[in-house]
Amino acid sequence: MKHLFLAILLITLGATAQATDITTSAAGSVEAALGSGAASVTSLAITGPVNAADLHFIASLPALTTLDLSKARIEEHRNSRLATNHSDYKADQLPPYILAGAGFSTIVLPAGLTEIADGALMSTSITTLSIPASVKRIGNGALADCRKLTQLTIPATVTETGTHLCDGATSLARVSIGTDAVAAYAFRGCTALTTVEGSPTTIGDFAFAGCTSLKSYPFGPSLTHLGTGAFYGSGLTAALGSCRNLKSIGDYAFAHCTALASVNLPEGLTDVGEGAFFDDNALTSLTIPSSVTTLGDFSLKGTSKIDSSEGLLSDGVTTVGRYAMAGMESLTNVRIPAGLTALDDYAMTGMTALESIDARRPREVPETGADVWRGIDQSKVTLYVDPSMENSFLAADQWSEFAIVTSGMRQDVTADGVGTPDVRLAIAGTTLEITSSVPVVSAAVYDMAGHLLVAATPQASACELSLPLDRIAPQVLLVNVSVAASSGASTITFKIAK
Incomplete structure (x- = not known):
């Protein structure tokens, strides 16, 4: 009895799990070649011509797990609506949607295949796919x-x-x-x-x-x-x-x-x-290159961990779009580039940590859209401006709501007039910032008695330099700025008030 059961089981397994190799002499003959046992075929290898009708039939085989078409050639097939609204199928093309949804896990494509058409293998159960070099x-x-x-x-x-x-x-x-x-x-x-x-x-x-x-x-x-x-x-x-x-x-x-x-x-x-x-x-940080002129709408909205404006608005930026910097709640300072012409609607809304805006570079007040700084108590934010622009900012909509201060008294006590480089000093918070029309060689800060307080040397060919003043007590200072000149280094001395 036990032997009879095993014999029946083997016959059943043989009927439900078939590996089949067929050779076709003409396209369109796969269904006939498989005959009544098609439903139990698990592995199928085809040598010879096939067409879209053959592939459409193969896709319906319920037990198929492996399909080997490496020795098959797909021929043209016309005037037959199969898996899609297509009725004409090209040679050497795996036709559109022809095998979509098929259950096999492995397929080997024809060696001469030139195209895998739209949706040809969509939603199949394949795990890997080797694409022949012939496919374009x-x-x-x-x-x-x-x-x-x-x-x-x-x-x-x-x-x-x-x-x-x-x-x-x-x-x-x-x-x-x-x-x-x-x-x-x-x-x-x-x-x-x-x-x-x-x-x-x-x-x-x-x-x-x-x-x-x-x-x-x-x-x-x-x-x-x-x-x-x-x-x-x-x-x-x-x-x-x-x-x-x-x-x-x-x-x-x-x-x-x-x-x-x-x-x-x-x-x-x-x-x-x-x-x-x-x-x-x-x-946490981002530097916008000078080649970028427009910060697009919403471009940095919600980047809440960026806490430094260094390089954020490069000198090339002329427009800050709608909500472009909204929700940047870790920023404490914003530097306005010299060429900025417009801040669009809600551009900087939600900057809840904002303490100061450095607007000393522009020579025209940038236009503002609706509620650029909505949600910010502007009266508690310091706006640093160039002395020549103070009245313009005081008269400008939205800008006038900030606590506007000029960058401090500065007096050039050594400039000789004609040919002197354009060197500007400004104090922003606890930092002395130096900008020059020519590269800065070095800078040093002294008290009025001549004692050195702080000095710095910038990177090569830099026209800007910052010096910390947070540990300096005197309110009136002398600043020596050495800059590159055609005849060699030139030193200009400024007297400034903190």
Whole structure:
């Protein structure tokens, strides 16, 4: 009885688990070749011609786990509506949506395949995929929603990839990209993705959005453009290192990246889009290069941990957009660049820690939009201005609400008039700031009796220098500033009042 049961079991297993190799002489013959046992085929290898009708039938096989098409050739097929509204299918193309939803976990593609069409493998159970070197195009959503796919290599021989390539492939952990461009939505929602290799020049809209496990990306010198939402909501901790050729960052490219702490924006970058770093509340510092002229709407809104304005508004910035710096609640000081012409609506609202604004550089009062400093008690914030601009700021809407002070009495006691470099001194809080039209060589502060109190030497060719005055008691000081001149170093002495 026991032997009879085992015999019946073996017969049953044989009927439900078949590995089948077939050779076709003509396309369209796979169903006939498999016959009545098709439903129990678990592994299928095909040698010879097949077409879209064959592949449509193969997709319906309920037990199939492995499909080997390495020795098959896909032929043209016309006038037959199959998996989609398409009725004509090209040769050497894995047809659009033809295997979508199929249950197999392994597929080996034909050696001469030139295209994986739109949605061809969408929602299948494949775990890996080897793309032949013959493939030139991978269509829109070709691997979308393949939730068991764990790794993928896109060879450099591929010249075009469509949008939504692996959108929603939630198990994809590693991808190697050989193409010049990453298409829009290519890896959106790939929540297991941890490793990306490659050096594309452009990253499309929302290409890596929602990749919450992606802590790092190989940002390199080849990258020139980041699309809208390129890394929206990703797990990046640092971004844009070594991207010296990057020209533009799209709207909301790094928005809601709550682990992003460090960003390196290269000189030469011209466009920082709306909301580029929106709500990146782990970001601690950021330097805007002088090549950027506009800080886009919402671009830094909610970056609540940035506590230094050093380099935040570069000398190239002329416009700060709506809500661009709103919610930066750790900033205590803001430096207004010389060329700033406009602060748009609510640009700096919610800066609850703001103590001072350094507006000594502009020679025109920047225009203000609605409630630029909403939620801030401006009467408790010191606005430092150049003496020549004091009346202009006092007469300006919103600016006049600050506690306006000029930068302190200064008297050049050695300048000889014609040919003297333009050297300016100003006191902002407890810091003496020196700006010059020529490089500063050194600076020293003395009391009126000639005792040295503090001295500093700037970096080479710097035209600005700051000296701390917080430990200096005298109220009237002498400042010697040595600057580079055509005839050698020239020293100018100032008398200033703290």
